[in-house]
Amino acid sequence: MVVLTVREHALQVLVVERAKPPFFGRLALPGGFLEDGENLDEAAQRELAEETGLAAEQVHVRQFRGYGGPDRDPRGRVVSVAYVALMPDLPIPTAGGDARAARWEPVAGLLEDPAVLAFDHHRILSDAVEHARDMLSHTxxxxxxxxxxxxxxxxxxxxxxxxxxxxxxxxxxxxxxxxxxxxxxxxxxxxxxxxxxxxxxxxGTATQLYPALLREHHSKPGARQEP
Missing domain, CATH: 1.10.10.10 (Winged helix-like DNA-binding domain superfamily/Winged helix DNA-binding domain)
Known part of the structure; x- marks a missing residue:
C-alpha cells in the first residue's frame, strides 16, 4: 500500500517500521500476505487497517502494478501487487500487525537513498509517485x-x-x-x-479531465526533485 498525502506543504507517504525480520527495524510500505478466501482488494483493505488503523473508505485506493522479481524477498519467491491510495491529511496512524511504528515521511527524502526502505519498496514508491503524477494530469x-x-x-x-x-x-x-x-x-x-x-x-462528478492538464517540467523554487 502506497498511501500518499499532501502534508506540511510536501508530498508524504505512509511508512511503517518493521517489527519482524527480514529487515527488522527498517522502514517499509505497509502490506502483507493474502489470507485464505481473500481477493486482492480485500487483502489490501485489511492490511491497511491492521498496520495503520486507516479504513479503506477514508482513502481512494487503486491497484497500479505487480512486482515479481525472483530475488525481491529473502524469504522466498513472493509476487506483490501494489496499490496506491490518495487522501487528504490525516493524524498520525496507529501501527499494528508486522509494524511497530507507523508515520508519515516526505517522499523526496525517501527517494534520495534507495537503502532506506526495505525490500524493493524504493522502486515501488518511485513508480507509485509517477503514477500519481500522471493521474493528476488525466483525472x-x-x-x-x-x-x-x-x-x-x-x-x-x-x-x-x-x-x-x-x-x-x-x-x-x-x-x-x-x-x-x-x-x-x-x-x-x-x-x-x-x-x-x-x-x-x-x-464535481467528472472522473476524467478533457483536455488533460499539462504537467510542467520546471522545478518549483526551493523544491527538491526525486530521482
Missing part, C-alpha cells in the same frame, strides 16, 4: 488530497506539491474552473484575514 483525483470544500489556490498547491513545479495561478484557475464537471461552486467563501475572500468549491 480529477487531485481533489482527493483536498478537504470537502476547498479553494482553487488549495487545489493548485496540490498540483504544485505532487508535480514539484510552479504553476501560473491565472492559467490554472481558468483551466480547472472551465473543465466540465471538475469543480462545483460550494456557494460560500473561505475565511479571510483581511484580504479578498476566495470562492469555495467541491469535487
Amino acid at each position: 480529477t483525483l487531485a481533489t482527493t488530497f483536498c478537504p470537502p470544500e476547498f479553494t482553487v489556490t488549495q487545489l493548485r498547491e496540490v498540483y504544485e506539491t505532487v508535480w514539484g513545479t510552479e504553476l501560473d495561478p491565472s492559467n490554472f484557475h481558468r483551466k480547472v474552473t472551465r473543465a466540465d464537471g471538475f469543480l462545483v461552486p460550494a456557494g460560500a467563501k473561505a475565511a479571510s484575514d483581511g484580504g479578498r475572500r476566495a470562492n469555495l468549491y467541491r469535487a
Whole structure:
C-alpha cells in the first residue's frame, strides 16, 4: 500500500517500521500476505487497517502494478501487487500487525537513498509517485488530497506539491474552473484575514479531465526533485 498525502506543504507517504525480520527495524510500505478466501482488494483493505488503523473508505485506493522479481524477498519467491491510495491529511496512524511504528515521511527524502526502505519498496514508491503524477494530469483525483470544500489556490498547491513545479495561478484557475464537471461552486467563501475572500468549491462528478492538464517540467523554487 502506497498511501500518499499532501502534508506540511510536501508530498508524504505512509511508512511503517518493521517489527519482524527480514529487515527488522527498517522502514517499509505497509502490506502483507493474502489470507485464505481473500481477493486482492480485500487483502489490501485489511492490511491497511491492521498496520495503520486507516479504513479503506477514508482513502481512494487503486491497484497500479505487480512486482515479481525472483530475488525481491529473502524469504522466498513472493509476487506483490501494489496499490496506491490518495487522501487528504490525516493524524498520525496507529501501527499494528508486522509494524511497530507507523508515520508519515516526505517522499523526496525517501527517494534520495534507495537503502532506506526495505525490500524493493524504493522502486515501488518511485513508480507509485509517477503514477500519481500522471493521474493528476488525466483525472480529477487531485481533489482527493483536498478537504470537502476547498479553494482553487488549495487545489493548485496540490498540483504544485505532487508535480514539484510552479504553476501560473491565472492559467490554472481558468483551466480547472472551465473543465466540465471538475469543480462545483460550494456557494460560500473561505475565511479571510483581511484580504479578498476566495470562492469555495467541491469535487464535481467528472472522473476524467478533457483536455488533460499539462504537467510542467520546471522545478518549483526551493523544491527538491526525486530521482
